[in-house]
Amino acid sequence: MNNPNPPRAHRSSLLTFAFCLLTFAFLFPRLAPAAEILPLTLQQAVHLALQQNPDVLLARLDEAKARHAVREARAPFFPQLAAGSGLAYSSGFPLSIEGAAPSIFQAQGSQFLFNRSQSFRAKETSEMAAASAHSTAAKAEEVAFRVASTYLDFERATRAVAAARAQIELAQRLERLVDERVQAGREIPLELTRARLNTARARAALRQLEAQAELLEQTVRADLALGDDVRVASVETQLAAQLALPENQDAAVAAALAASREIQRLESIRRAKQFQVRAEEGARWPRVDLVAQYALLGRFNNYEDFFRSFRRHNGQLGLSVQVPLFAGRQIAARVSQAESEVSQTSLRLAAARAGVALESRRLFRQVEQADSAREIARLDLDLARESLSVLLARFDEGRVSLREIEQARLIESQNWEAYFDAQTAASKARLSLLRQTGTLEASLR
Numbered sequence: 074m075n076n077p078n079p080p081r082a083h084r085s086s087l088l089t090f091a092f093c094l095l096t097f098a099f100l101f102p103r104l105a106p107a108a109e110i111l112p113l114t115l116q117q118a119v120h121l122a123l124q125q126n127p128d129v130l131l132a133r134l135d136e137a138k139a140r141h142a143v144r145e146a147r148a149p150f151f152p153q154l155a156a157g158s159g160l161a162y163s164s165g166f167p168l169s170i171e172g173a174a175p176s177i178f179q180a181q182g183s184q185f186l187f188n189r190s191q192s193f194r195a196k197e198t199s200e201m202a203a204a205s206a207h208s209t210a211a212k213a214e215e216v217a218f219r220v221a222s223t224y225l226d227f228e229r230a231t232r233a234v235a236a237a238r239a240q241i242e243l244a245q246r247l248e249r250l251v252d253e254r255v256q257a258g259r260e261i262p263l264e265l266t267r268a269r270l271n272t273a274r275a276r277a278a279l280r281q282l283e284a285q286a287e288l289l290e291q292t293v294r295a296d297l298a299l300g301d302d303v304r305v306a307s308v309e310t311q312l313a314a315q316l317a318l319p320e321n322q323d324a325a326v327a328a329a330l331a332a333s334r335e336i337q338r339l340e341s342i343r344r345a346k347q348f349q350v351r352a353e354e355g356a357r358w359p360r361v362d363l364v365a366q367y368a369l370l371g372r373f374n375n376y377e378d379f380f381r382s383f384r385r386h387n388g389q390l391g392l393s394v395q396v397p398l399f400a401g402r403q404i405a406a407r408v409s410q411a412e413s414e415v416s417q418t419s420l421r422l423a424a425a426r427a428g429v430a431l432e433s434r435r436l437f438r439q440v441e442q443a444d445s446a447r448e449i450a451r452l453d454l455d456l457a458r459e460s461l462s463v464l465l466a467r468f469d470e471g472r473v474s475l476r477e478i479e480q481a482r483l484i485e486s487q488n489w490e491a492y493f494d495a496q497t498a499a500s501k502a503r504l505s506l507l508r509q510t511g512t513l514e515a516s517l518r
Contacts, residue, residue, distance in 0.1 A: 118305075154181070181367075186361045219296065220297070236486070240486055252268075360396075
């Protein structure tokens with residue numbers, strides 16, 4: 074007769090299994106979350122980097138600080154008002170509280186009417202804000218170029234991984250063919266060992282390329298400020314047809330000089346230093362301020378005991394005029410220091426212009442050389458692929474040795490690598506020239 078109740082040990086095993094199953098089902102989604110695959114083109118990656126890259130965001134914050142400094146420098150030319158109290162009890166003659174008579178309530182106002190030094194200080198700060206804006210634009214161009222360059226390396230690594238996998242398939246095919254020939258007595262066992270070695274080398278090369286591609290993908294994610302729950306997938310990029318390059322070297326130099334953020338930054342700094350000179354010179358001029366003051370006085374400060382009359386409400390409105398005397402030596406020293414900074418900035422500006430012109434010519438030649446190298450690499454690859462196809466057909470007919478096949482396969486693999494490198498180098502050369510001429514962001518929209 075069957076026992077309707079299972080044994081206690083059996084029930085315990087079932088409960089343990091059920092508990093483990095539920096625990097695994099509950100924890101597995103948290104322990105191994107599926108990463109989202111985000112396909113991105115080069116243009117999309119650059120656009121995303123310009124929106125959320127930390128370096129760009131920090132540069133924009135510095136620019137905002139510079140704009141606020143301009144407002145601070147101009148603020149004294151607008152009415153300034155402060156209100157408070159100088160409440161105190163006086164015993165004897167009413168003394169002053171922070172330079173003012175003791176009062177229940179007091180208010181003070183001021184405004185610069187004529188301050189030549191501060192006027193040029195405000196203009197100097199405005200030019201420094203413009204220099205900060207040029208620095209922000211330069212940082213954005215730097216990040217765009219860095220992301221685009223890394224993306225091209227990532228795309229090249231992805232293609233190399235695909236080519237390495239194809240090489241493994243070919244190596245395995247050759248290994249099977251050699252095995253069949255060894256079994257038939259048409260090849261010695263040594264050839265089979267060599268074929269297995271080639272397959273193992275192909276697998277090792279694939280693992281190395283996959284590790285490189287993974288590192289580049291992580292670099293792209295870091296530049297785009299993406300989390301670990303997002304994986305980036307590259308999309309094939311064709312830059313040659315969409316990037317408009319200058320017609321010749323002179324056009325490249327002219328465009329680079331007109332668009333150079335470094336030159337514009339130095340020009341703004343030089344103008345700022347020139348305003349600094351005039352601000353130091355303006356210290357020789359008189360200063361005129363509009364001043365106003367109101368005070369509500371109390372009888373408990375003994376004003377009636379020491380003054381003929383007492384009024385609770387008191388106010389004054391007038392001008393404060395300050396004329397500098399015997400300050401020429403100090404002012405002249407500051408002016409000389411500011412003029413030295415103008416000269417230094419002018420020298421840096423001249424050197425920057427010469428460097429931009431020279432770099433533009435070098436990059437233009439580099440683009441021409443990279444295009445030639447890419448075309449040669451493509452022709453070499455076509456020749457290697459056709460040669461390998463012919464040799465494989467002859468090998469099936471027994472008219473070609475295995476070593477010739479291996480040599481042709483090695484040549485094809487090397488030519489694939491050379492073509493990928495040449496293609497990436499040509500694209501990077503174009504990006505470098507576009508960055509130099511200030512058209513990189515517009516070209517990648």
